[in-house]
Amino acid sequence: MIMNLNFSRRQFLKVSGLAIAGISALSSLGVTYGMAEVIIITEQAEGLVIGDPTKCVGCRRCELACTEFNDGKASSTISRIKINRNLQLGYLGLYTGKCDEGKWGIGLIIQDICKQCPHPVPCADACPNDAIVIKPPINARVVDSDKCTGCKMCQRSCPWDMISFDSDTNKATKCFLCDGKPKCVEACPAEALKYVRWRDLSRSVPTRISPTSVISQEKIQACMGCHK
């Protein structure tokens, strides 16, 4: 269900099923908000890519499909699915003394994939430019590159370290579910990836980093609006 709620009274815009284009369309219709208008994503995504580590053979064809077929260049750094960082020494890796996964360990390779977080969406909330928005009909959390200034605040906010940064464009990039036709899933030669109906993984997957981003006063205000 798509809900359009106008929280302008509370200087708060709740973006529901609005397309990126829709947001500006609204503005152009003359809808005005207060100075501190902000985007808070409350809608859930429709789909999600999940990985089965027992089947992953570490070929990185998903990383390559993600970047070549979407960006026209091959790069594991900007790939929005992350294999390379867990490939050799595992998810916890050397610094924890627990390099028991990956090629050098028991062979298990954990695919790191964006969880398309439910509200509150850490990366979106951390963006000072409201550049992480939802894109219907899948409602993937996507970077609106017109708005992204390359400040990397989102990178510091994702607990799973799933925001990539493209130094060619100087913009952040993240999994946008390939608008519902994930290239990575199609590319996997081991059926180790699946595109499934969205469910909340954000509480079941151990985080990689402790987010260090700061949420703006405006967004905090907006949160308070609902969570009094």
Add this chain to the structure above:
Amino acid sequence: MAKHGGWAGKVLRVDLSTGKISTENTIEKYKDFIGGTGIGYKVIWDEVPSATKPFSPENKIIFGTGPLAGTGAPCNGKTAITTLWPTCWPKPLVASGHMGGHFAAELKYAGYDAIIIEGKSEHPVWLSIEDARVELNDARRLWGLGIRRTTYEINLQMGHEASVAAIGQAGENLVPMSVIINSVSHSAGGGAVMGSKNLKAIGVRGTGSVYISGKKEEWEKAIKFHLSLLGANNQHVVPSSPQPWAEYYSPGSRWISSKGRNWEASRPPIETGSCDPHNLNRIAYRSNNAVFFLGNDAWKYTVRGNGCTGCPIRCHTILRVPSVYSKYAIPEIGQNTCGGLNFGRAFFKTFPDGPKSQTSIEACMVGMHFADDLGIWNNYGLLQRDFQKLYYDGILKTKIDEKEYKSYSWDKFEKGDPGFLFELLPRIARKDGELATALGMGTGYMLERWGISEEDWKKDPALQYWKMGHPRHHSNEDSGQIGVIINTQYNRDAQCHSHTNFIRNGLPIEVQKRLASELWGSPDAVDATLAYTPMNIYKAKMAKWSLLRKELHDALALCNWMGPISASPLKERGYRGDDSIESLLYTLATGDKKSCQELDHVAERILLLHRAITIRDMGTKEMRTMHDTIPDWVFEDIKDKSPFSKGTNRMDKEDMRIAMDMYYEEMGWDKKTGAPTLETYRKFDLGDVAEKLKQKGLLP
């Protein structure tokens, strides 16, 4: 200059003597040689004078990738390592090894197509490459460590994503039979050359991209097309057992997935299944080289497949064998393919519980544990065959003193106890004692040291010894005269798979003949295995094509173990592959439009340069008699079957003479000497190379 996709654009040059680090423009300097072995041979020709010794600072070692490395082109994980090959006997000559894994992609993402290492450091160093930041680091504390520990230490410093190519103790101790390894199990020779330069390892981390010139939609289409034509490992295109989708099957195929065959050591187990070729999401289940080489018991221990960047085939298998931990206190996990898997097992003639038994798999695990950590090379299995011959023919006992002889537990060896490897392998890496030192030198130098004639080795068919210290590698057993020709051409075991991938693809001979006539002009280019016919011109064409495609793949950074795509598993295509797939990928990736003929032309230039370096460094143009030799066993048959009769690989001497004539003719080389002619060099823009050879009287 127009910006090309594919190439990273720079070649890194590191002078270890002075510490100077510089870069060169790939396109300006090396485009005519594409990359990989092409860059390697060019550097050796231009910069390494003849009579240079492999371990002298004047020798160089070139890590070459190519324009397709790091892209999504299937099977692009290779780094060609070119240097003066220390096991090449009686005189070290140029050769290349092919290291898979993740090093090539990472190097490209860091912005380099190749690394040229020259000089010699005063003390042990390791090279770190983090994009534009390239540094030499003190490696004194890493010296003496195995590859595994070295990799950990470097990853601690460079981060998890870095790919580390390191040498072990064997390379440090200048054991000629040593390798460089990245990503656990991906090796290539040249370990001791790195050791001689005091270079312990190269760590590389790249955060950049490899750009695709063509439209991304076209690239996606090309990639999917290529994937659709893939078979299993070695491009075998039919399954090994009957499958619902398959018209044919062939027990020798490496496509061994099937219903009921599981990766049993995965938790929970995973069924490989029928793997219809149209299902591109199951390519990774088709091959399991542990099972192919070690037998069906290996299913029990299979965790999953593994391999290089961008390759769906996964020719390395990860095995989990818990008993080796309790028995030998080594990790229960191991992984490799072919020679690596067989490394430990192949030393033994028998095992208490049979040839493809639990003990034999344990021997494999022990072998991998040592070989891939100490960094020892097996010379395509000749090390192990030499060892058996030396022992069982009683030669060994006469060559080492009694005290040393008694220091080995020969009863363990005879029984097939993998524990014996704990005695032998670390000693090879340390050059500890006469036996270990001799084995580590490589066959040619070992024979010389022990006063054994090479002819004795050439006569024994069980050794499969070919020439110059190295064994055959897909020779007459794989395509008669074609395999023989190919095996005469290199200065190490021939690393060419173009021909065997076709011959062993599992299709019936009628289908192979139909495809052969499309590819090489006549069905007569191929014979059924063990039913050879006399030489003809089409076989010469196929031999030439095989060699060119090998060099092309080594230059593009495609895996010649998986190409060319001369056949496919697709019935609706009449099992046709696509001979121009390299050109399609190269053109789209780089933006430099080249047909397959034009690419073959470049490949021929590369092969020709290899020939020129060999001639220059041998100091003779008499290649036919002094280089392109064929061992006696090729012309013999244990049961004395005559050549061309059914059931024998035996070749005929006169017929092979004709075969070499035809091959030289195809190549534009002088038939008498086997040396390329001036015109041929000129045709490939190597006129300057020819001039230099001419001055030395090395043109025919």
